[in-house]
Amino acid sequence: MLYPPTCCACARPTRQVGFCGTCQAAIVAPSSPLCSTCGIPFGTRGGADHLCARCLARPLRFRRARAGAIYDTAATGDHPLKSVLQRYKYTRDVSLAPALARLLAERAPLPLGAYDLIIPVPLHADRLRWRGFNQALLLGKHLARPGGVTLDPFSLQRIRPTRPQVELDEGERRHNVAGAFQVTRPERVRRRHILLLDDVYTTGATVNECSAALRRAGARNVDVLVLARAVLH
Numbered sequence: 001m002l003y004p005p006t007c008c009a010c011a012r013p014t015r016q017v018g019f020c021g022t023c024q025a026a027i028v029a030p031s032s033p034l035c036s037t038c039g040i041p042f043g044t045r046g047g048a049d050h051l052c053a054r055c056l057a058r059p060l061r062f063r064r065a066r067a068g069a070i071y072d073t074a075a076t077g078d079h080p081l082k083s084v085l086q087r088y089k090y091t092r093d094v095s096l097a098p099a100l101a102r103l104l105a106e107r108a109p110l111p112l113g114a115y116d117l118i119i120p121v122p123l124h125a126d127r128l129r130w131r132g133f134n135q136a137l138l139l140g141k142h143l144a145r146p147g148g149v150t151l152d153p154f155s156l157q158r159i160r161p162t163r164p165q166v167e168l169d170e171g172e173r174r175h176n177v178a179g180a181f182q183v184t185r186p187e188r189v190r191r192r193h194i195l196l197l198d199d200v201y202t203t204g205a206t207v208n209e210c211s212a213a214l215r216r217a218g219a220r221n222v223d224v225l226v227l228a229r230a231v232l233h
Contacts, residue, residue: 008099009080018099023080029107030070030229038204039065039229062211062222065201067229068107073202081228085199089135097135100199101142104227112147115195115223117188120151121210122181124158136198139227143197155185156210165206170232173205181210183217190218201226 006013007020014020019027030041035052037060042052071079081103088096112118120136128134137153144151159182165173183189194214196207201224211222 008096009084018102019080019084026079027069027081027103029109030067037062037064039067039201040231041070060204060208060211061215062196062207062224064110065204065207065224065226066109067201067226068104068109069227070229070231072231082230085228089131089199092132094133094138097138098142100227101139104139104225105143105146108143108225110195110223110225112143112149112195114193115149116192117152117155118144118147118149118195118197119156119189119210119214120153121196121198121206122153122156122158124161124180126161139199140197149195152188155183155188156213157182157184165202170203170205173203174209177206177209179209181213183213186217189214191220194219194222196222196224198224198226200228200230202230202232 004013005015005017007023008017009019009023012020012022030039032049033042033044033047034040034049035042035055036049037051037055040052069081071082084096084100087093088100118140120134120140123131123134134153140151140153143149158180160180162176162180165176168176196210196214198207201207207224211224214222
């Protein structure tokens with residue numbers, strides 16, 4: 001009664017903590033046909049999923065990446081999920097984690113029970129001290145419990161600091177994260193089905209480098225699940 005729930009995007013009154021119906025409707029999930037590896041939607045109607053030109057030219061190290069929602073980086077106006085994610089990451093508002101995790105759990109296009117481990121994309125210790133939390137780890141805590149999957153935030157580490165990816169183009173992003181990740185407990189990931197978790201997929205450079213480290217350590221396969229897919233132009 002004292003603090004009635006409001007939409008985390010537009011502040012309208014809601015029945016529970018999260019997004020209101022209007023904002024929920026504006027948060028659209030990627031739909032087929034998609035790239036069978038990176039999950040980018042082709043923007044056409046009908047047809048089967050198939051590889052996009054980027055994945056044909058530069059094969060990725062994960063098996064498939066899927067997102068609970070999509071937004072266009074060039075679109076005008078505030079997208080409700082984009083604005084909430086920016087507050088979550090850059091204003092350090094950890095109170096948004098349950099609402100974002102609930103949205104991802106409701107729309108997760110991958111079966112969580114099919115994986116042995118959920119591994120959040122790690123932050124370097126310097127970035128973790130500055131931000132105070134790992135946004136992917138908080139999402140993973142809310143996903144792993146109801147799904148009955150083990151959350152492992154320790155076996156994959158970022159071993160050197162990197163520049164923020166948002167400042168870089170696609171080629172610079174790949175170079176920026178090259179060799180930045182290392183599996184510290186290979187016995188934990190060997191022969192395991194891994195779900196790699198992050199908040200946003202833009203070019204895929206970070207999750208691809210994480211996947212490469214996990215595969216070198218003996219992971220049977222690596223799939224990627226993100227809350228949002230940001231489409232570049």
